[in-house]
Amino acid sequence: MCGIIGVAGNTEAVSVLLDGLERLEYRGYDSAGVAVVSPDGNLQVKKCKGRLSVLREALSRQEPLSGTIGIGHTRWATHGEPSDVNAHPHVGQNGKIAVVHNGIIENYLEIKQSLIRKGISFVSDTDTEVIVQLLEYYYGKKSDLMDAVYAVLNRIKGAYAMGILCSDFPGQMIAAKKDAPLLIGYGTDGNYIASDVTALLAHTKTVTYMEDDEVAVMTPDQVQIFDRDGCLLEKEKQLIAWDISAAEKGGYAHFMLKEIMEQPEAVWKTISPRLANGEIVLEELAEDADFMRGISRIYLVACGSAYHVGVVGKYVLEKLLHIPAEACLASEFRYSEPVLGESSLVIVISQSGETLDSMAALREAKRKGSRVLSIVNVMGSSIARESDYVLYTWAGPEIAVATTKAYTTQMVLLLMLGLWMARQLNRIQEGEYRKLVGGLEQLPEKIKKVLGNLDLYQKAASRYFNHNSVFYIGRNLDYALGLEGSLKLKEISYIHSESYAAGELKHGTISLIEPGTLVVALASYEPLAEKMLSNIVEVTSRGAEVLAVATEKTEGLVNSQAAEVFVIPAVHPLLQPVLGVIPLQLFAYYIALNRGCDIDKPRNLAKSVTVE
Numbered sequence: 001m002c003g004i005i006g007v008a009g010n011t012e013a014v015s016v017l018l019d020g021l022e023r024l025e026y027r028g029y030d031s032a033g034v035a036v037v038s039p040d041g042n043l044q045v046k047k048c049k050g051r052l053s054v055l056r057e058a059l060s061r062q063e064p065l066s067g068t069i070g071i072g073h074t075r076w077a078t079h080g081e082p083s084d085v086n087a088h089p090h091v092g093q094n095g096k097i098a099v100v101h102n103g104i105i106e107n108y109l110e111i112k113q114s115l116i117r118k119g120i121s122f123v124s125d126t127d128t129e130v131i132v133q134l135l136e137y138y139y140g141k142k143s144d145l146m147d148a149v150y151a152v153l154n155r156i157k158g159a160y161a162m163g164i165l166c167s168d169f170p171g172q173m174i175a176a177k178k179d180a181p182l183l184i185g186y187g188t189d190g191n192y193i194a195s196d197v198t199a200l201l202a203h204t205k206t207v208t209y210m211e212d213d214e215v216a217v218m219t220p221d222q223v224q225i226f227d228r229d230g231c232l233l234e235k236e237k238q239l240i241a242w243d244i245s246a247a248e249k250g251g252y253a254h255f256m257l258k259e260i261m262e263q264p265e266a267v268w269k270t271i272s273p274r275l276a277n278g279e280i281v282l283e284e285l286a287e288d289a290d291f292m293r294g295i296s297r298i299y300l301v302a303c304g305s306a307y308h309v310g311v312v313g314k315y316v317l318e319k320l321l322h323i324p325a326e327a328c329l330a331s332e333f334r335y336s337e338p339v340l341g342e343s344s345l346v347i348v349i350s351q352s353g354e355t356l357d358s359m360a361a362l363r364e365a366k367r368k369g370s371r372v373l374s375i376v377n378v379m380g381s382s383i384a385r386e387s388d389y390v391l392y393t394w395a396g397p398e399i400a401v402a403t404t405k406a407y408t409t410q411m412v413l414l415l416m417l418g419l420w421m422a423r424q425l426n427r428i429q430e431g432e433y434r435k436l437v438g439g440l441e442q443l444p445e446k447i448k449k450v451l452g453n454l455d456l457y458q459k460a461a462s463r464y465f466n467h468n469s470v471f472y473i474g475r476n477l478d479y480a481l482g483l484e485g486s487l488k489l490k491e492i493s494y495i496h497s498e499s500y501a502a503g504e505l506k507h508g509t510i511s512l513i514e515p516g517t518l519v520v521a522l523a524s525y526e527p528l529a530e531k532m533l534s535n536i537v538e539v540t541s542r543g544a545e546v547l548a549v550a551t552e553k554t555e556g557l558v559n560s561q562a563a564e565v566f567v568i569p570a571v572h573p574l575l576q577p578v579l580g581v582i583p584l585q586l587f588a589y590y591i592a593l594n595r596g597c598d599i600d601k602p603r604n605l606a607k608s609v610t611v612e
């Protein structure tokens with residue numbers, strides 16, 4: 001969702017800001033803007049509704065904004081429609097202070113009304129404008145900018161990551177954070193703030209994650225971070241392992257295709273550091289193996305595709321551990337008064353580590369005394385930091401809104417966790433454990449094999465891209481897979497699609513099947529492949545056209561009923577969804593390509609959802 005970049009540097013800020021905003025585009029936005037301050041205190045702002053190209057174009061038509069200190073923002077509308085005036089940065093009525101903000105100020109109406117009563121006039125419908133108007137108001141009264149900043153932070157309620165410029169202090173930028181991510185980057189040519197590490201990679205890999213209630217004051221040569229009482233802090237710096245090339249397309253038409261093709265390597269990066277002499281080693285959990293042994297219930301909590309990993313996890317963990325496991329949508333979990341206690345383990349799954357509902361679910365679980373283990377991709381993200389245990393997927397930056405490599409690596413890590421726990425609990429036989437560990441090691445090679453059939457998925461997509469409704473059916477792990485396949489398709493191609501447990505179809509949805517309806521039938525889960533055949537016959541006998549996903553072992557069963565079969569290598573049934581998802585990702589990708597959709601930035605969607 002909204003993105004922030006800021007620089008206190010030695011060269012012109014605008015191009016740095018625009019470049020940073022470009023790298024944040026993938027998060028989803030509907031307007032963008034920049035503000036810079038010149039050494040003589042001239043605060044200049046430009047902001048526009050629409051894509052970044054509109055802002056670039058508008059900037060090229062006017063006198064260049066000049067200054068080496070600046071802030072930029074991509075806005076995803078929450079309070080107030082997408083428009084030039086609602087875009088950030090917002091400037092106070094005296095034109096002295098500019099602010100960019102991510103998050104939501106919950107008590108903005110009350111503050112706005114009280115400022116209006118004091119004669120301050122507002123120009124936008126945003127909650128953010130109260131920050132800047134209040135800041136100017138307090139600054140006017142207190143004459144000390146930092147006092148005014150703290151007064152504002154004490155008054156506002158809600159979530160914020162913000163960057164602040166003031167024309168009276170043209171050499172500095174101020175940043176503040178609470179419940180929304182913000183990092184500081186230390187470069188050789190200046191210092192930076194960003195809501196997302198990908199915006200910083202071109203300048204530096206040395207960063208500090210700001211914690212809640214911290215305030216930073218930055219100049220080109222210095223970064224000072226203060227706590228909520230104004231005391232100077234010594235913060236640790238971290239080195240980001242990601243390379244800038246990982247956040248670039250590298251010759252692929254879309255980030256999504258690049259990320260799909262990166263899966264063999266990404267999965268290997270997830271697996272290899274955690275395997276030693278054929279044994280799964282989870283150092284992150286080793287010290288607490290005792291707690292793991294006492295777990296009586298597991299909740300897998302997440303949103304979107306990560307929730308679909310949770311559904312895979314439910315089947316896998318119950319099978320391996322014989323402990324009840326439940327997959328929960330974070331947005332439901334947090335308000336459902338879940339029965340949690342000290343022996344419950346809550347597994348939060350999140351690529352970004354910033355999804356607000358997942359974060360809230362995590363806090364609810366901790367409030368109720370449960371331990372939280374998170375499976376996260378982005379290092380140092382909020383969910384990672386607040387969890388009791390973190391397992392990083394190490395998938396590298398994922399830019400396309402529709403997740404692919406993060407999904408597969410989350411699934412692989414969950415399988416490894418299940419196997420590790422099964423070993424701790426003595427619930428898996430040696431032979432089965434060996435088979436699964438061996439299977440894990442071979443996954444990258446098998447994924448490569450599935451990726452070798454691009455032309456097959458391409459051909460199928462050009463045959464089916466005109467359909468306006470597609471059903472996905474499967475049983476057990478194939479059902480979980482169908483949820484993800486269907487979501488991928490609707491996210492990027494805008495085709496209506498639904499996913500059903502195959503046995504459930506006849507309880508209502510089968511009435512929608514008519515001659516020519518496309519049904520993607522997943523028959524890769526060998527133990528239930530025969531049952532799937534009956535469900536396939538159910539739909540073909542009503543005229544449906546079936547596109548099946550089968551393994552080398554189940555292909556023979558479904559061949560005669562399906563118009564098309566994507567055949568994938570047969571692996572252990574618990575590992576099968578890791579391979580099964582790949583044809584579904586590529587099918588969705590090529591369908592969207594045929595339909596001319598904006599694949600990496602689908603309409604109305606955001607990569608990281610930081611609102612409820």
Ligand code: G6P
Pocket residue numbers: 303304305306307349350351352353354355358401402403605606607608609
């Ligand atoms: C958004 C993304 C999805 C993602 C979901 C959860 O909706 O578009 O691809 O699965 O958020 O995100 P997370 O970062 O928590 O995995």
